Amino acid sequence: MSRSSIIGPPAQRSERPARWLAAATLIGIGVSAVIPGAPASAAGEATGRSGPAPVVTRAGLDPALVAGRGASVAFLEQEAEHARTNGTVIGPDRTAYTLPAEASGRSAVRLTPGQHVEFTLPKAANAITVRYSIPDAPDGGGITAPLHVTVNGKARQTMTLTSEYAWLYNQYPFSNDPDADLLHPDWWITECSCVPAATTPFPTIAKPFRPMHFYDEQRLRLDRTYRAGDKIRLTAPAGSNAAWTVIDLLDSELVAPPKVRLLAANVLAFGADPTGRRDSADAIDRAIAFAKRARLTVYIPPGTYQVNRHIIVDDVTIEGAGNWYTVIKGREVALDPPAPDGSVHTGVGFYGRDAADGGSRNVHLSGFAIEGDVRERIDTDQVNGIGGAMSDSTIDGLHIRHTKVGVWFDGPMRNVKVTNNIIVDQIADALNFHTGVTDSVVRNNFIRNTGDDALAMWSDKVADARNTFDRNTIQTPTLANGIAIYGGTDNTVSNNLVADPIREGSGIQLGSRFGAEPFAGTTRITNNTVVRAGTYELNWNIGLGAIWIYALERDIDADIQVTGDHYLDSTYNAIMLVSEWSVKDLYSIDGVKFSDIRVDGTGTSVVSARVSGGASFANVDARNVGAVGVNNCGSFHFPPTGSEFRLTDLGGNDGGGTTGPWLAPWLLPNTITCDDRPPVVPPPPPSTW
Template sequence: MPRRSVPLLVSAALTLAVSAVAVSTWPASPALAAGPSPFDFPGRGATVPFAEQEAVAGASNGTSTGTSRFYGQLSSEASGREAVTLDAAGEYVEFTLTQPANAVTFRYSIPDSPSGTGRDASLDVRANGTLVKSVPVTSKYSWYYGGYPFSNNPGDGSPHHFYDEARTLFGTTYAAGTKIRLQVSSTAQSPSFTIDVADFENVPAPIGKPSGAIDVVADYGADPTGARDSTAQFQAAVNASSGRVVYVPQGNYTLYSHVIVDRVTLAGAGPWYTVLGGRHPTQRNLAAGIYGKYVSEGGPSQNVTVRDLAVIGDIRERVDADQVNAFGGAMSNSVIDNVWMQHTKVGAWMDGPMDRFTIRNSRILDQTADGVNFHIGVTNSSVTNTFVRNTGDDGLAMWAENVPNVGNSFTRNTVVAPILANNIVSYGGRDITISDNVVSDTVTNGGGLHVANRYPGVNGPTAVAGTWTLARNTLLRAGNSDYNWQFGVGAIWFDALNGPITGAAITITDTDILDSSYAALHWIEGQSSGITLSNINIQGAGTYALQVQAPSQVTFNNVRASGIAQPNPIHNCVGSGFQITRTGTNTGWYTDTPYCGPWPAPQWGNTTTPPTTPPTTPPVSGNLALNRPVTATGQADVYAPGNAVDGNANTYWESPNNAWPQSLTVDLGAARSVSRIMLKLPPAAAWATRTQTLSVLGSSDGSSFSTVKSSAGYTFNPSSGNTATVSFTATTQRYLRLTFTGNTGWPAGQVSEFEVYTS
């Protein structure tokens, strides 16, 4: 989102030296309490394919950056607010693998060049002491200066956005217990290297070409070496697809402009193998991206699937007018699945009107602006099971500018360290769901979750309306100071600047607000009503439990708070304009005499024990497999396994023909008690009655499976909805697998919906 164009007001004490990483010059704060990582909350957030380790928890002969949450400090942008600096040859951070891995992605910072154009260096990766490879690192995609929209000129002061990420395949798989070091071989190229986290994973082999697919290299001459522009070849393949998959083999492809997609599946060999990138050498507002057709161009595009590839761009600045995003335009009835987005302006800036668009099972890293923005009339669309880190603005956003956004959802995502603004936000919108997410480490000018009538075009019919559900979210070290307002922003906050938030039912339930940087809950600008908070757990807040700067009417039911820094838990200067209704058991946050006075300095580390998700938080209900990660032993043409968990009975997975047995496996994200599976096929009468023979297996780790339900035949009859139910004794499993051995209607396994229930 564009930010307020108020002059940047930041103390000179925040300025970091450009030639070297500086030590914090802020007065010492109490030590931060040892706290969890964003991945310590089973059943919430994205299910990721990697195991993350913090540098500060590894073995190292480097130096801690110290802990800080003040904007402009290197540690304030780190996961957990602390990292490790290596500034001499031979210094290292060493991690011990907790599971087999053949790849690592590490988050790092090196100092910028004096000119602000960036510096290049390398960092060694060693396994049990042996050099694996030297990995290039750079500051070209980090280090911004001045006020919004920011510059690359160090003379503008106020540096920020310090971190970037690098990834590499090891070339072999190392066993659990292997010692992996990130080590400095020389400081000639960079005086220091700061390491934040390392994400270790076991990347599967490249995905082969689907049967009957168009090959952009073999059939249309695209260049997998990246030596020349392949935009025309990609576009020609897409235009000629006529329902066939367009396959992009392993390679690094240069695109000088957008590929416009419509009614096509664009599939790669996997996001570690198929990489799209590039930027026009002279027209710098043209860059690699996959775009639907705008409404003004006859759009939206329809029935687009993009899967199993990466878009890693070359965007080093923020120019809001430039369409240099990984995805854009308008796509209806479309899916982005297992895509890596990095170094673009926005991962996906989608301009509607458009309907039923989903991003799932993806990674969005190191953007100059938002991670995702649903903008202008986006309806019934979602982002789910996606990991977002180090965005230059909002992590996940919806912006109903002039045209209503309706029925959208952000579910089961993990959003870490947005450098500016919020982890997750909806500016206006009707019937919005934000659930089962984990957000952490907000840096400045925003909170963890934000509900707002703000920004142009958000008022009247586009304002907050209908039923809003914010459920089962965890907010960790969320909220921070706003450098324009010069006071803190809450972990969850409401803003009615453009018009009152009235006529909406906003329910926030079963939510954990842990170690907030300033207030846990915050109301500012305008007036709001219809807000109910139920079963809320607040553990630790740097200032207040409630920060009230606008009149509101709020119901509090079973809201419990502890570790509030200020002795008076409520800051309220609007008096009786803030109307509280209390039901159930409420502790630790209420007073009859709120404080109204100067803003106190935040105090962090107020929890006596590391924050934890309380056992009273109820489990997720409904279809536990919806939009969860799913894999299969194979697929026919466009009938990918993701179709079986997308909530749309008209799309389906189909295995290769005559290749029994075939399996479909869903990862529920955490161990769940399950006792019923509902299987569906498309409801169309064209599907003749058939019986499929299958068994159900379960696993806690995804590798060792046991039988949950023995093999049996299940009949699917279109006259009764083409559904079949598999019931079994309740069992606790994280992974469920369907293994097919027969089908009387087609020589393959077929499922349009694989639904899993607790009862």
């Protein structure tokens, strides 16, 4: 969705700007330094008799800290900073526009040509995924570079890395050109604390301006199955044209044999080319038409199939041999003239019919990969992996990469289940329920490296209702939120794991914005874990919360229940309730109920309130809190009667940090404690409660 500067000029112009500018270098707060040049093996991992024991993590944490939260996946994650290397550990750091800030766990390993990082397999594996970054071309557009993969010093395979799908610059919707001038000189920017177009002389802005979206990932099937304890070494070879190669992590997996379906409409029988040399779109269309007449499943066997447009699906089942084997891959194609919907490109994607035409029903897609070719964000383009409207349908076991949005549904539509998918390296969202999607479930999906909200419900004109986002893992959205709910009725966000949002967003956001319908019924935010969130909002020049409730366009006064969440190692705040400065006297947030919450580490406060209204708190336990437990600014009128935001203590709110109990009696019900730019105190790493 569009992210123009609706946030407006920041409230802080009259709120101690000099103090915050002095603290601006602390955007990377909550971290400790690593000696430059130190090998990762010096970073404290356990060591066995034959070298370092493998350190397996989930979202960069000990898996015990996130048990029961997030997706159950077939692979094991190993962070490069815990492996053995002769390269250099970078980070940990949370400063926007830096390579460690966008890495999982906020650290990675930098290799120069000739250097390596070596992982020890924790279990048998025959396939790996490498998350990496290499430099952009000097003028943008990316480069390619080799990466050698050896196992136990033998069986070398070579991956060809690329930065063609990375490296965005500038203001929304971003540019591939590192030398581009400001895209919106009429927007407020923190770099000059001004609106550049309104200044004389026009300020000089350093280029490249706001580089971001550095990482990409690739999968590789190994030459055979290797045992636990075998060593996988990734080497940036001598002579590589990449001045450096950053390795973030390695996922290892034992991939099952391909699935075979004999009684099916096999696309090869209709002329599809599994080598990818010829376009197979028409052949797949013919297989679909035959399968519908014969009441058969469409089967796409192992291979790479070139598809450069949408495949329209309705009342059909399409099944691949598994997403490691069946790949539907396409180029982005320019449209001249543009399509009626405003698209100036098309590309590979499986689309239901438009909701205005009745939508599609009974669509079942499973067991294949979709590989797009999207390198820039154009919001009018329909270049998503899955799109249109599909009721009574399932999307299961896909791997979607390099599309604009992995799954974007334009309703009204109902009863879709999106399960067990991997969605990575998107220019925008991973999934968006847009306009009247109801009675639907998104469960057990793994999402990494999106360029906007990873999972979103956007009640644009028609409310999304009775939907559930459950047991998904979300890592490193480079912009915006892990999970965002924009209005809607009776929706649930439960048992998810969200880690490392980078900038201008939170782990979880509930917002009245983007023209969304109001919140109604009961919104349940239940048993989620949010890690290393509470990011920096560069438009406001303040820190956000791991969960962020935002009244921008209307009041938020529905029944919102936040229960059982864990907020770990928040860069700034754990909980934020806020309205934008220009509408602070128009809209309020009232009646939100927080209960059974654990807060383990904040750079600043447990609660930051910059709005009128109120919330209640029961059994909210906190420790390692960096500043006063509650930053209560209300709506900034500072009346003698106290803040316009009320905190109701329902009991059991324990713990705190450097300033004592987080919900001290003197704070209640509405003591003004307004200082939302206090010194940041980096918390220790999260630990077992």
